[in-house]
Amino acid sequence: MQLQLRALGVLAMWPQWRRWQAALWYAPHWWLWTISGLAWLWIGVAEASASGLLGPAWIDPALLSLCRSMSRDRSAWDALGAPAGPWLGAWLLMVPAMMFPLVTEPVRIVAFASPWRRRHRAMAAFLGGYTLVWLAFGVVTLLAGRVATFVLQALALPGSGAVADALAAAAGFALAAAWAWTPMRRRALAGCHRTRAVGTTGWRADLDCMHFGTLVGWACVRSCGAAMAALAMAGHGAVAMAALAGLLGMERYRLRRGSRAVGYAMAFAAAAMLMQTGARAVLSMA
Amino acid sequence: MTVRQRQDVLRLATWDSTLLWYAKAVAAMRQRPATDPTSWNYQAAMHGFNAQLAAWQGIGPLPPAGDRAEYWNQCQHGSWYFLPWHRMYLAYFEQIVATAIADLGGPADWALPFWNYSDTSHPDARALPAAFAATGTPFSPNSNPLHMPGRVLGSPGHATMPARDVGLGALAQASYVADVHGGSPGFGGPRTAFSHAGGQHGALEHQPHDLVHVDVAGVMADPRTAALDPIFWLHHANIDRLWEVWLRATPSHTNPTDTPWLNLTFQFHAKGGVPAALKASQVLDTTKVLSGYTYEGLPSVAAHAPAPVSPALAAAASAPVPMTPSTPPELLAATSQPQVLGSTSHTVQLAIEAARGPLSARLRGVEALAAASAGPPPADAFLNFENITGTGVPPVFDVYLNLPPGADPAAHEELYAGPLPLFGVASASEADDRHSGSGMHYVLQITELLDTLRKRPDWQDRQLQVTLVPRSALDADASVTVGRVSLYAKEAPRRR
Numbered sequence: 001m002q003l004q005l006r007a008l009g010v011l012a013m014w015p016q017w018r019r020w021q022a023a024l025w026y027a028p029h030w031w032l033w034t035i036s037g038l039a040w041l042w043i044g045v046a047e048a049s050a051s052g053l054l055g056p057a058w059i060d061p062a063l064l065s066l067c068r069s070m071s072r073d074r075s076a077w078d079a080l081g082a083p084a085g086p087w088l089g090a091w092l093l094m095v096p097a098m099m100f101p102l103v104t105e106p107v108r109i110v111a112f113a114s115p116w117r118r119r120h121r122a123m124a125a126f127l128g129g130y131t132l133v134w135l136a137f138g139v140v141t142l143l144a145g146r147v148a149t150f151v152l153q154a155l156a157l158p159g160s161g162a163v164a165d166a167l168a169a170a171a172g173f174a175l176a177a178a179w180a181w182t183p184m185r186r187r188a189l190a191g192c193h194r195t196r197a198v199g200t201t202g203w204r205a206d207l208d209c210m211h212f213g214t215l216v217g218w219a220c221v222r223s224c225g226a227a228m229a230a231l232a233m234a235g236h237g238a239v240a241m242a243a244l245a246g247l248l249g250m251e252r253y254r255l256r257r258g259s260r261a262v263g264y265a266m267a268f269a270a271a272a273m274l275m276q277t278g279a280r281a282v283l284s285m286a
Numbered sequence: 287m288t289v290r291q292r293q294d295v296l297r298l299a300t301w302d303s304t305l306l307w308y309a310k311a312v313a314a315m316r317q318r319p320a321t322d323p324t325s326w327n328y329q330a331a332m333h334g335f336n337a338q339l340a341a342w343q344g345i346g347p348l349p350p351a352g353d354r355a356e357y358w359n360q361c362q363h364g365s366w367y368f369l370p371w372h373r374m375y376l377a378y379f380e381q382i383v384a385t386a387i388a389d390l391g392g393p394a395d396w397a398l399p400f401w402n403y404s405d406t407s408h409p410d411a412r413a414l415p416a417a418f419a420a421t422g423t424p425f426s427p428n429s430n431p432l433h434m435p436g437r438v439l440g441s442p443g444h445a446t447m448p449a450r451d452v453g454l455g456a457l458a459q460a461s462y463v464a465d466v467h468g469g470s471p472g473f474g475g476p477r478t479a480f481s482h483a484g485g486q487h488g489a490l491e492h493q494p495h496d497l498v499h500v501d502v503a504g505v506m507a508d509p510r511t512a513a514l515d516p517i518f519w520l521h522h523a524n525i526d527r528l529w530e531v532w533l534r535a536t537p538s539h540t541n542p543t544d545t546p547w548l549n550l551t552f553q554f555h556a557k558g559g560v561p562a563a564l565k566a567s568q569v570l571d572t573t574k575v576l577s578g579y580t581y582e583g584l585p586s587v588a589a590h591a592p593a594p595v596s597p598a599l600a601a602a603a604s605a606p607v608p609m610t611p612s613t614p615p616e617l618l619a620a621t622s623q624p625q626v627l628g629s630t631s632h633t634v635q636l637a638i639e640a641a642r643g644p645l646s647a648r649l650r651g652v653e654a655l656a657a658a659s660a661g662p663p664p665a666d667a668f669l670n671f672e673n674i675t676g677t678g679v680p681p682v683f684d685v686y687l688n689l690p691p692g693a694d695p696a697a698h699e700e701l702y703a704g705p706l707p708l709f710g711v712a713s714a715s716e717a718d719d720r721h722s723g724s725g726m727h728y729v730l731q732i733t734e735l736l737d738t739l740r741k742r743p744d745w746q747d748r749q750l751q752v753t754l755v756p757r758s759a760l761d762a763d764a765s766v767t768v769g770r771v772s773l774y775a776k777e778a779p780r781r782r
Binding site: 025108112113114115116117183186194198199201253 | 624673
């Protein structure tokens, strides 16, 4: 105890401590970014383990197995045909990694709109509601993907495994591009900036914060969900995820209203997938 | 091209050539189709447009949907972009009007005048300038392009705006950018992205900007129609001028240096309808905005000199001061239910809690908002009205603190905290591609008033009554709901 108090005293005298302390006061959402960082770390480990860069010598075998099962770097059909648990686990990992940084502002608002003693609880309730919406969307995406798998494989395209893989990915990105240009998406983007009055005590305040999270989550799903679903169905890995996350962040915080950057990016991805479809079809016939 | 000088309309004769040519230009621009970017309707729609509103009926064919999405409904409100965007908007408008005037044979150096309604030395400052109230002009005795039906200001019983509505308390704001949620609104407004939520209004936007809009009324009372009124442009010229006044008041008043504020690009049309774009970094010096302009009577930057101080004070000021970061605003009280406002006064009770965060540690046991026997208050207090939603054009609500039950508010000016103009509440409440539908957010700094209340014998610690008094009855289609009334406290800067 004496040592702890002495340590606190030393900290208080550290010239920079007050600045760090103030930064924490004004950034109560620091742990949001920490969780996001940890999620990216997990994704990176999963990628490295699936590609063989990380083996049992580097990481616990049980953890390695779990990481590999949640790796996104696999074909869409393999992914969608896999047990739902790991797929949804990977999907939920995507939420803190890619989406939590995008909700920094409403999380911060809910913190400052709550009494000091419960600001972290308020943020947690918000994120709980927010994540719940994305989980529901993940379930819908998984089901839609399995239906798409069935339909495309039933068409018995030549070299159907690889070709249908690329075709499904192209279709997903094309849909995302089309959605990006709709007025509904623009409305959803505005909705991502909404606020809500929240209570200050008890479970009612928790529910208010959770409801706030679901409102923002629903707006986020409508604005970013199509692109996320396309990425998931394409089975692309961390690099593509990071690129999309960066693009969505730019759109949220830097680009002017009405920017078509996301639409163009999705269209480009669809075109790339179509070219891949064609190449695989040619190769399979050769 | 010489730099234009924007003149005070109060110092111009009723039909000075500046106003005469403005009227002619307005008439000419109104003749142009709404598809023409240099038309009156197109320019007004860039601020706000809603085809359902009566003011926009019958304007003829509209520009393509893509152009409307790109250029119309662009006004930045409840945002730190409020001031720079309106500066750009006015600059291009002035250029287009000046071109129209030159085409009509008028002077090439026409400049938009400003309406200094806060000028206490002018007896008619708060009345509508005569040229805008007249029903005829020297060139058309039976019609006046500057006259707009529906205005309340200038109608019987509304000769002038209330003096307190055009007060310049905003000029005392120390910072351009608002504090985090709950604290100071800042001079220019909160940090936002382009897709702003239409949320908290900065101090200057709150007062006098919003209040002048609703006091003039008519199309001015709604941001979706306001720019249709020729007086809109003189009003915003004054708001733009007050930005300069604030910057020149003291060297500590500075614009943001954040890249997002400086570099976000906004789209307009220049003379001839040519697409153009500007960003805030390009409009910081008015003499370099397009052909450049200045304001009549504005003190020059070099004219500002520090006030003389005593040697002891100068020595103290030059001594090294440890940097102690300020505590963030802390929520101390809030209502638990939305408050639906009607045509009669509405009172809410706030139970004030003790501060628990860093503010408590800073105050070292002194209650943030408790009675203080002597000295300045230990904390600044901010009364927030959050997520105000509504329909129609509701009246202004005046806020009083600890008003005795049944008392006439007019007899208790000492308890007056400030106004809620509610300018744009309807559009802020609608979720569309420009608004989140979260409503509006106003902040009243009540430090001084609370300090006065604390010294009264009837002050009750930890209890604050907030009474909202409408200036008139709500119209049948108007409604107002305040999502939350809350009280925040923040360590006062004078303590650090």
